Amino acid sequence: MKGTEAFKEIIPLLKGEPVVHANGYICRESFQQQDREANFYMIGSMGLASSIGLGVALCQPDKKVIVFDGDGNVLMSMGTLAMIAATAPKNMVHIVFDNQVYESTGSQKSLSGTIPLEEVAKSSGYPMAFRVTKKEEIKPAFKKLMDGKGPGFLLIKVEPDFDPKTGRVTHTPEEIKTRFMNSMGAG
Numbered sequence: 001m002k003g004t005e006a007f008k009e010i011i012p013l014l015k016g017e018p019v020v021h022a023n024g025y026i027c028r029e030s031f032q033q034q035d036r037e038a039n040f041y042m043i044g045s046m047g048l049a050s051s052i053g054l055g056v057a058l059c060q061p062d063k064k065v066i067v068f069d070g071d072g073n074v075l076m077s078m079g080t081l082a083m084i085a086a087t088a089p090k091n092m093v094h095i096v097f098d099n100q101v102y103e104s105t106g107s108q109k110s111l112s113g114t115i116p117l118e119e120v121a122k123s124s125g126y127p128m129a130f131r132v133t134k135k136e137e138i139k140p141a142f143k144k145l146m147d148g149k150g151p152g153f154l155l156i157k158v159e160p161d162f163d164p165k166t167g168r169v170t171h172t173p174e175e176i177k178t179r180f181m182n183s184m185g186a187g
């Protein structure tokens with residue numbers, strides 16, 4: 001499946017949950033398909049969506065907190081997988097769009113073709129961690145993670161296909177932070 005198709009499958013499944021986005025195309029594609037107040041876009045720093053998501057999940061234990069991550073982002077902050085597993089927020093769902101490249105910066109190959117990131121998450125101690133490769137598998141896998149006891153990890157294997165013409169997030173970092181906090185009643 002194409003990366004854009006994976007987003008098309010998953011975005012309609014969202015209700016009001018906070019979703020923390022990794023930088024690059026992850027932010028841009030999600031923003032293009034459906035901008036939401038409850039979307040936090042980490043528009044600059046790579047590797048930090050999972051740490052931010054962990055912080056939100058720990059502070060908002062009554063809400064399901066979702067992270068939309070990229071394979072390059074996960075590889076950059078692999079230690080965060082251990083930190084998430086060790087702090088074990090039951091309400092955290094970590095979703096990785098794995099296109100096996102750093103697509104946002106020119107599709108340089110990442111290591112995720114060789115290193116199964118869901119196995120790394122599982123060995124780190126995520127109680128649920130699995131991969132999907134087909135579009136039809138996304139909905140049931142997402143439901144399983146949302147209904148189960150987290151932290152949960154879903155690796156979605158996708159083909160790189162993002163369009164470089166896809167617009168950038170137009171909100172300022174301050175706007176992103178304020179509306180994200182307001183969406184959770186934390187403003």
Ligand SMILES: Cc1ncc(C[n+]2csc(CCOP(=O)(O)OP(=O)(O)O)c2C)c(N)n1
Pocket residue numbers: 022023024025026044045046069070071072073074099101102103104105110
């Ligand atoms: C600390 C840091 N290093 C490098 C970059 C440049 N950069 C932005 S997005 C990106 C690639 C992200 O790869 P991945 O998470 O796989 O997402 P994809 O672009 O493939 O969707 C890189 C290298 C950055 N923004 N910050």
Ligand SMILES: [Mg+2]
Pocket residue numbers: 070071072097098099100101102103110
């Ligand atoms: Mg990638």
